[in-house]
Amino acid sequence: MTTLLEVExxxxxxLTDAGPARPAVNGVDLRLGAGETLALLGESGSGKSVTSxxxxxxxxxxxxxxxxxxxxxxxxxxxxxxxxxxxRGTGIGMVFQDSLDxxxxxxxxxxxxxxxxxxxxxxxRADARSRSVELLEAVGxxxxxxxxxxxxxxxxxxxxxxxxxAMAVALRPRLLIADEPTTALDVTVQAxxxxxxxxxxxxxxxxxxxxxxxxxxxxxxxxxxxxxxxGRAVEEGSIGNVFAAPSHPYTRRLLSAHPGRxxxxxxLTKGEARDDDGEETHRAG
Amino acid sequence: xxxxxxxxxxxxxxAADPRPTGGRLTVHRLxxxxxxxxxxxxxxxxxxxxxxxxxxxxxxxxxQDLSLRLLPPFSLDEGFAFVLGxxxxxxxxxxxxxxxxxxxxxxxxxxxxxxxxxxxxxxLVSGYFGGWVDEILMRIADVMHxxxxxxxxLAVLYVLQPxxxxxxxxxAVTRVPVYLRTARAEALALRERVFVESSRAVGARDWRxxxxxxxxxxxxxxxxxxxxxxxxxxxxAAGLSFLGIGLQRxxxxxxxxxxDGRAYLASAWWVTVLPGVAIVLTALAANLLSxxxxxxxxxxxxxxxxxxxxxxxxxx
Amino acid sequence: xxxxxxxxxxxxxGLRTVFDGRGGRETVAxxxxxxxxxxxQCLAVVGESGSGKSTLAxxxLRLVxxxxxxxxxxxxxxxxxxxxxxxxxxxxLQMIFQDPYASLHPRQxxLRLVSEPWRIHRDLMxxxxxxxxxxxxxxxxxxxxxxxxxxxxLSGGQRQRVAIARALGLEPDVLVxxxxxxxxxxSIQAQVIALLMELQQSLGLTxxxxxxDLALVRLVASEVIVMHHGVFVxxxxxxxxxxxxxDEYTRSLLAASxxx
Ligand SMILES: Nc1ncnc2c1ncn2[C@@H]1O[C@H](COP(=O)(O)OP(=O)(O)OP(=O)(O)O)[C@@H](O)[C@H]1O
Ligand SMILES: Nc1ncnc2c1ncn2[C@@H]1O[C@H](COP(=O)(O)OP(=O)(O)OP(=O)(O)O)[C@@H](O)[C@H]1O
Ligand SMILES: [Mg+2]
Ligand SMILES: [Mg+2]
Numbered sequence: 001m002t003t004l005l006e007v008e009x010x011x012x013x014x015l016t017d018a019g020p021a022r023p024a025v026n027g028v029d030l031r032l033g034a035g036e037t038l039a040l041l042g043e044s045g046s047g048k049s050v051t052s053x054x055x056x057x058x059x060x061x062x063x064x065x066x067x068x069x070x071x072x073x074x075x076x077x078x079x080x081x082x083x084x085x086x087x088r089g090t091g092i093g094m095v096f097q098d099s100l101d102x103x104x105x106x107x108x109x110x111x112x113x114x115x116x117x118x119x120x121x122x123x124x125r126a127d128a129r130s131r132s133v134e135l136l137e138a139v140g141x142x143x144x145x146x147x148x149x150x151x152x153x154x155x156x157x158x159x160x161x162x163x164x165x166a167m168a169v170a171l172r173p174r175l176l177i178a179d180e181p182t183t184a185l186d187v188t189v190q191a192x193x194x195x196x197x198x199x200x201x202x203x204x205x206x207x208x209x210x211x212x213x214x215x216x217x218x219x220x221x222x223x224x225x226x227x228x229x230x231g232r233a234v235e236e237g238s239i240g241n242v243f244a245a246p247s248h249p250y251t252r253r254l255l256s257a258h259p260g261r262x263x264x265x266x267x268l269t270k271g272e273a274r275d276d277d278g279e280e281t282h283r284a285g
Numbered sequence: 286x287x288x289x290x291x292x293x294x295x296x297x298x299x300a301a302d303p304r305p306t307g308g309r310l311t312v313h314r315l316x317x318x319x320x321x322x323x324x325x326x327x328x329x330x331x332x333x334x335x336x337x338x339x340x341x342x343x344x345x346x347x348x349q350d351l352s353l354r355l356l357p358p359f360s361l362d363e364g365f366a367f368v369l370g371x372x373x374x375x376x377x378x379x380x381x382x383x384x385x386x387x388x389x390x391x392x393x394x395x396x397x398x399x400x401x402x403x404x405x406x407x408x409l410v411s412g413y414f415g416g417w418v419d420e421i422l423m424r425i426a427d428v429m430h431x432x433x434x435x436x437x438x439l440a441v442l443y444v445l446q447p448x449x450x451x452x453x454x455x456x457a458v459t460r461v462p463v464y465l466r467t468a469r470a471e472a473l474a475l476r477e478r479v480f481v482e483s484s485r486a487v488g489a490r491d492w493r494x495x496x497x498x499x500x501x502x503x504x505x506x507x508x509x510x511x512x513x514x515x516x517x518x519x520x521x522a523a524g525l526s527f528l529g530i531g532l533q534r535x536x537x538x539x540x541x542x543x544x545d546g547r548a549y550l551a552s553a554w555w556v557t558v559l560p561g562v563a564i565v566l567t568a569l570a571a572n573l574l575s576x577x578x579x580x581x582x583x584x585x586x587x588x589x590x591x592x593x594x595x596x597x598x599x600x601x
Numbered sequence: 602x603x604x605x606x607x608x609x610x611x612x613x614x615g616l617r618t619v620f621d622g623r624g625g626r627e628t629v630a631x632x633x634x635x636x637x638x639x640x641x642q643c644l645a646v647v648g649e650s651g652s653g654k655s656t657l658a659x660x661x662l663r664l665v666x667x668x669x670x671x672x673x674x675x676x677x678x679x680x681x682x683x684x685x686x687x688x689x690x691x692x693x694l695q696m697i698f699q700d701p702y703a704s705l706h707p708r709q710x711x712l713r714l715v716s717e718p719w720r721i722h723r724d725l726m727x728x729x730x731x732x733x734x735x736x737x738x739x740x741x742x743x744x745x746x747x748x749x750x751x752x753x754x755l756s757g758g759q760r761q762r763v764a765i766a767r768a769l770g771l772e773p774d775v776l777v778x779x780x781x782x783x784x785x786x787x788s789i790q791a792q793v794i795a796l797l798m799e800l801q802q803s804l805g806l807t808x809x810x811x812x813x814d815l816a817l818v819r820l821v822a823s824e825v826i827v828m829h830h831g832v833f834v835x836x837x838x839x840x841x842x843x844x845x846x847x848d849e850y851t852r853s854l855l856a857a858s859x860x861x
Contacts, residue, residue: 044756044786101703105477106470142651149623153477157699157780158650158813183783184699186813187857189650213786253788259816265798268791268820479703483764485664487718487771488691497717501708 004207005032005055005175006070012050015062024050026231027067030209034174035201037208039218039239042228043250048211049097051228052177055209056094057084071175089120093173095164095181097211102164103152109136109163110148113170120171135166140192158184165193169200176200179211194220215243215254227251321577324570331567335387342366346380347535355553370555372545378559381537385560388538389567392449392531393519396456400518401511403457404464405503409495411465412472419469426462434459435524442530452531456518467510471503512575516568523564539564608676609637610775610807611661616670618653618660630656632831634670638775643801643808645818645839647854648828654811655699657828658777661809662694663687674775692722695768699780701760705752711738712748715767722771737766742796758789762796769800777809782817794821815858819843827851 007030013023025047032038042048054065057076069076071087088094096102104112110132117128129148136144139162152160161184168176178197182190198221200206210221218225218239225242227235227250234248246252262268315321345366351374353363358370358378369378411422429437438455445451475481476499484494523540525531532538539560546556616634619627630653638644646654660667663679672679679690698704705714715734719726727733735745741762752760761781768776781797782790798821801808812818818825818839825842827835827850835848846852 044758044789098700098702101478101700105474140650146622146626151477154620154622156651156655162650180784184650184780184813186647186649186854187815188854191857258787259790259814259820262816262820265794265820269795479698479700480706482659482664483696483698483704484706484717486662486691486696487767488688488721489717490688493721498706 002033003031004034004036004072005030005209006068007031007055008068008070010051010054010065010067010069012047012054012059012063012065015064023231024063025054028228028231028233030226030233032175032207032209034205034207036224037198037201037210037222039222039225040209040211040228041213041215041218041225041251041254043213043254046228047231048228049179052094052179052209052211055175055177056088056092058094089116089171090173092175092177093168093171095168095176095178097179103160105152108149108151109155113148113163113167116167117170131170132166135170136163138169138196139163139166140189158186158189161185162189162193165197169196172204173206175207175209177209177211180213181210182212182217190217191220197221213254215258219243315577318577320573324574324577327566327570328574331386331390334383335390338383339387342380342383345377346384346537347376350375355549355556357553358555358559369559370553372542372556373549373553378555381542382539382560382563385537385539385542386563388449388532388536389519389522389540389564392453392456392522392538393515396453396460396518396522397511397514399453399457400460400514401464401507404461405468405500405507407461408465408468408470409472409499409503412469413476413491413495413499415473422465423469426465429459429462435521438521438525439528439530442525447530447533449532449536452522452525456521456525459521460514460518463514464507464510467506468503471506472499475499475502509575509579512571512578516571516575519564519568519571610640610675611636611638611809612671612673613637613661614671614673616657616660616672617668618656618665619668629831631660631667634833636826636833636836638807638809640807641801641805642824643810643822645810645812645822645825646828647812647815647818647825649854650813652828653831654813654828655779658696658779658809658811662691662696662777664696689722692718692725692771693774694777695771695773695775696777696779697761697764697768697781700784701757701764702752702784704764705760707752710749710751711755711763714752714763715770718767718771725771733770734766737770738763740769740800741766742792756789757785758793761785761793765793765796765800769804773806775807775809777811779811780813781810783812783814790817797821815843815854827854 007028010025010028010030011023012025014021028047028051030038040048040051050059050063053059055069055071055076057079059065065077067077071091074083074087076084076087103109110129113132113135114125114128117123117131118125121128123131133144133148136148141147141159141162147155152163155163161181165178165181168178176197182193185193194217197208197210201208208221210218212218222239225235225237225239226233227242227248229248229250235242235246235251242251243255246255256267259268315325350371353367353371353375355373356363356367356371356375358368361368363371366377366380369382371377372381407422411419437459441455442451472495481494481498484498489497522531522538523543526538526540527544529544532541534541542560543557543564546553546558546560550557614635616631617629618631619629622628632653634657636644646657648654656665659665661672663672667680670680674690674694677690679687682690709717712731712734715737716730719730731748734748738745738747743759743762743766747755747759747763752763755763776797778797782793785793794817797808800806810818810822822839825835825837825839826833827842827848829850835842835846835851842851843855846855
C-alpha cells in the first residue's frame, strides 16, 4: 500500500507575549495509506484538534508548526498558500469539531454546498444542486429536496453536524480528517454515518483520521488507534490490542468512564480517582 | 456542598493557557510591520500637531503680509514659520498647514465617528429584528448608495449654510450606509448564535441582547471599517472645500488650501502641492493602517461587507 | 424552593410546535406532547437526531413559541403570559445548552457571565456579587482563580461548569439540560454528570434531561420519554423502558447501542 500521509516529528506551539507556551503538539509521527483509517483518541486538551488543523495547514499565527507533513509527496509545513489551497478540499477534507457553529448562518445549506461543488469540482449549477440533495440524503437528512433551501439554524444540532460531513465528503477528498464528527448524533444515525464513511474508504480509497473520545465509535470505524496525551502519542497499535491491554493510565480511564460499562453514575468517576496519581506524575514531567 | 466531584479539574488545567490578549498582541504585531508602524506614527504625529499647536499659532497663521506674497519655501530668512513659503496673501504656509490639520482631522474624525455610531446602531437593530424595520432601513441604504454622495453633499450644502457643523453632518449621513451594512451582516449571523439564546433564557430583553451581546463583537469590525473610511471622508471633505462649499475663511483646511493655490500652480507650486501631499499621505496612512488592522485582528471578516458604489471612487 | 408543594412542577399538555418552511411546507417538530415532571425528578427525553427533542425543550421554556398546547409551571400557565409577564418566571426554569463552546459569550469574563443574569433579575443581586460568584464556582467545583478568565481560556468541561454556575445563580427550580455532556470528552463527561447529580440531590432540582446517549440516560433518569418524528412513542420508568421496550422504534434504538 502506498503511503498517502506521512507526518514526522510534528510540533506546534502557540506564541504568547511571554514567549512560547508549552507545545500543544510535541513530536507526533504518523503514517497513513490510502483506504486506511486511524482513530485519534485522547483527553480534552491533549492536542488532537491542533494536530488535525496542522494537517490542513490551518494553524494560524500565533501558532508555529515545525516538523514535516507530507501529503502524497507534497510537503505542507511552511508551504505557500497556493499549494495549501490546492490540497484543501479535494486533497484533504475536514469536519471541524465545532461543526454545530461552523456553518455560515447567512446562507442556505444548499447555497454553501453548491458553491463548493461549482467552484472546486467545476459542476454546473443544476448538477451541483442535485448532487447537494444527494449528499444530504446520504447523511440521512429526510426531505432533502426541501431542506436544501433551509438555513443552518433551521436544522437540529445533529443535522447541522451531518451537513458539515456532507460538505467535507462532497469534494471527494483523498484524506478526510474528521474531528469528533458524531458527538451530536444518536446511535442509529451515527451508525449510518459511520457506515457511509467506511464505505467511502473501501470504495474510493479515501484515507481517514478520525478524532474521537468514544472508544465504541473508534472500534467501529478504525483498525488502528493512536492515543494522545499532553501533545504526545503515548500509545499506538491495532484497536484490539490497545483495548485489550491498555498500557497508559489515560486509556484505562477512557475505558472505565464509558457509560456503557457503568451500572451507576457514581461508577463513572471511579476509574479516574484511581488513576489520578499516575496522571499527575506524568504531567509534572 | 463538599462532595463535588472535581478532583482532577480543581487545578486550572493546562488547556487554560491564557492566550495573548488582543491589545498587547496588536502592539506586538504593529512593531513588526514597518508600513503599519509608519502609518500609525504619521497619524499620531498629526493628532499631536492638531491638538497642541493651533492655540499658539492661530494669530500668526492668519496674519497677511502682502510683501511676502508667494514666498518660495526652504529658506529661513523670514523665520521658521516661513520655512515652507507663503501663500498668495503672504500667510505662512507652515502655520496654515497646522491650522488645516486641525480642521481636516476634526471634520473627518467627527464625521467618521458619528457615521460609525449611528450606522452601527441602525445596522444592529436592522439585522437583529429583521422584518419590516430591516426592509425599510435597507431600502434607504440602497437608495443612498445609488446617489453619488458628492452630489448629495453638494446639493445639501448649497441649500444649507456651509459651516463646519453642516459639513460634518452631510459627510456623516452619506457614509452611514457603509456601517449599517457591515453591522447588519454581522448581526444577522450573531443573532443565531447559541449565547444569544442563552441570554434570552435568563430573561434578557432584545435591547439588552443588542447592547451587551452583539455590540461588543461588532465593534472591532466597525473600527477597521472606520479607519478605512477615514481616508475617503478626508478626501471627500477636501473635495467639498476645494469646490468652495466646505469650510469658509477664516477656518482653513487642506482642501481649501489646494483650491486657493491652484491659480498659481505654474508660478508657485508649493501653495498647492504641500497641502495636497498632506492629504495624500494621510489618506494613504489611514488606508494602510486599516488594511493591516483587518489582517491583524480579524482575518476573515471585515471589509468583505464594505461594498463600494458602482460609480467607483467617490469625492476628490 | 417550594419542593414541598404537592403536584407536578411542570405540566405539559398537547404541546405542538410547527415551523413554517418554504412554499407553505411545514415542519411539525413537536406534535401533541403531554407529560408531567414531579419535583426532584429527572425525566429524560431520548430520540434520534431531528426528532424534536431540542424543540420540545425550547417550546417548554418559550424560547420558541409553541403553536398550540399548555405549559404549566407550578400551576401558572406559562403559555398564557405575554413576554413581559413571562420574564420573572424565566429564573425558575433554566437551560444548559449542548455546546459549551458556543453558549458562553466569547468576550465576557466568567465573573460577568455568572453575574449578568442578576442585572436582569435585580431582586436576586447579591450584596457582594464577586463573593457570590466565587461561591457558585466552588459549588460547581471550580477554583476562584477562573473568575477573571474568558471562555476561550477554559476547557469544554470547565465551560459547561460555568454555564451551570450561571444557571444556579438564579436559584432555579427546573433545569432543562439539552445534551449537556455530548460535546465533552468521556472522562470530563463523567465529572459533569456526577456534578449534576450531586446538585440535584443537594438542591432538590428537577431535571428535564435531553440526550441521545441511552447508556447515560439509563444511569441518571427515573423516567424516560422516547421521541420519534416529533411524537412520543413510548414513556415509562427507565427500568421498564430499558428492560421491556414496547415500541418498535425504542427496540431498534436499544439494539443499535454499541457495546464495548
Ligand atoms: N489558538 C490557540 N492559541 C493558544 N493555545 C491553543 C490554541 N488552540 C489550542 N491551544 C492549546 O493547545 C492545546 C491542545 O488543544 P486541542 O484543541 O488540540 O485539544 P483537543 O485534544 O482537541 O481537546 P478536546 O477534546 O477538548 O477538543 C490546549 O492546551 C489548548 O489550550
Ligand atoms: N427554527 C427552525 N425553523 C425551522 N425548522 C426547525 C427549526 N428548529 C428546528 N427545526 C426542525 O425541527 C425538527 C426537530 O428539530 P430539533 O432541533 O428539535 O431536533 P433534536 O431532536 O434536538 O435533534 P438533535 O439530536 O439533532 O439535536 C428538525 O426537523 C428541524 O429541522
Ligand atoms: Mg478538539
Ligand atoms: Mg437538539
